Amino acid sequence: MRAVAKNAPQVDMSIIAQLEEAVEEGKELGPCAWFYLLMVMGRKKNLGGPVRKRLTAKALGQILLWVVERNGKGNVVSLKSTYIRNAIILYAKEHKCYPYDSAQTSPQVERIIKAHMRAIMAVVRRWVRIAPPCDPTNPTVCQRHLMVRVDWLRQFLSGLSGLA
């Protein structure tokens, strides 16, 4: 926890800094916050700084954990961009995040996700690299298809506390 002097002058923190602090302190953010974060990743100026990889990982982790917990079938999941995109949209729809609170589909959201897909997939690839091979007899296939074991993913994403 950061120690702040009682009489220290109040400094206006950027949204991204406040968000990072909130996550670090374990403040409970609403479920849609993670979706909105993925939507505004490209708005560096408005956010007051770039969204760091660990914050992206946290947001994506929260979304994927919800999807994996909800789905619950199959032993292995392939974290390809299509799956990730569908997972984000499903999460937003189910939690009635804007614009899915009033519309069933949103081509704009899909385009934004595609626009941010490189940054998102960078996080996913890092997870796949540290994941144990989904099939010990054929580890290269797991890496190539971004396949991970569902039980491992669940355990890993549950452990993504704070920004560590």
Next chain:
Amino acid sequence: MPIEVKLEQVQKLLEQMGIRNVEPTAATAAQVKRMCVETEKRRAAEGYVRKVEEVMSFAGASPYVVFAFETQQGVICIPDSNFVVSTNGIYYVHKMDCRGDASLKCAQVADKVVDLLGIRSLISSTTFLAIHPSEQELCELGILPPTACRKKEKEKEEKMEGEEEKEEEEEKKTTVVTQEELEPLESVALKRLTEELMRAQRRTAEEQKPKDPKAALKELGLGWLADLGEADVAALRSVTEDKTLLNVLKDAEKRNAVRKFIESGFAAPQPAAPPNIAKWPQKDVELFAKLAEGSRSIHELVVKYLEAEFGCDVSIIYDIMQDLIKQAGGCEQLQKMRRRLT
């Protein structure tokens, strides 16, 4: 090598693989040629024929053992019908039905037979694939030569790499989206994100507000502590502030010792005194207290009271009273007698 030995070996092999219903039947060279599908076209080449002859001369009658695997496409033979070189020979045909699920087992048998007959170098992947068409499974079982499997795997990997590159290209392509198009949704998302953040901060501030200490204790299931009197709270405060006892309690042995001390240090709860005594005259209360102090039972208390009241040996009065009641025939009779006398 005599033919019988080879046949025995074939039977042994089949038994080892759990196949019991395959009995050899005799066939002529022409019959074998008619029966088997030619899978190995290259065997027609002169060099290969010579090689087969060499095998025959080396292994004696062994090439005369023929395995005929009945598949959907026809009968696949090992050795292949191209190997039939002796038109006068007798061929011992072992026919197996390999249609449907049995095809994999047949491929395994074929693999063993090839080794048994020593003709591995003459059999190509085509024959095995004609018996069981799944290349992947044959590779996994090590039936197909590793070179063939590696080649396929490489092709597959190249294909997958191509797919991934394509996907990455698509990712790159879609990155170029005009900012104007994204403006409205991103602005709303940013606004909502800020709202979420403010809400979380407000929630945290509310949580940090000082709560009623008694309510907080009750929430934690420590309601019994909330009902303690002032003196107990003060004692508790001094203990918790000192922290010595809390530290001591962390050790199980010390904790038990403290518990025992507490249990032994407090006397059993005293029964309350009869409520009406408080209303008695002060003189009587003092007398009762004095008499009760040394009494071990209600009988002793009554005896002491009579002593105090009549000023003589209690035991005599007690005995007189009992005799009187006895002679009168009960308390009621005694009362009647007393009424008559007065």
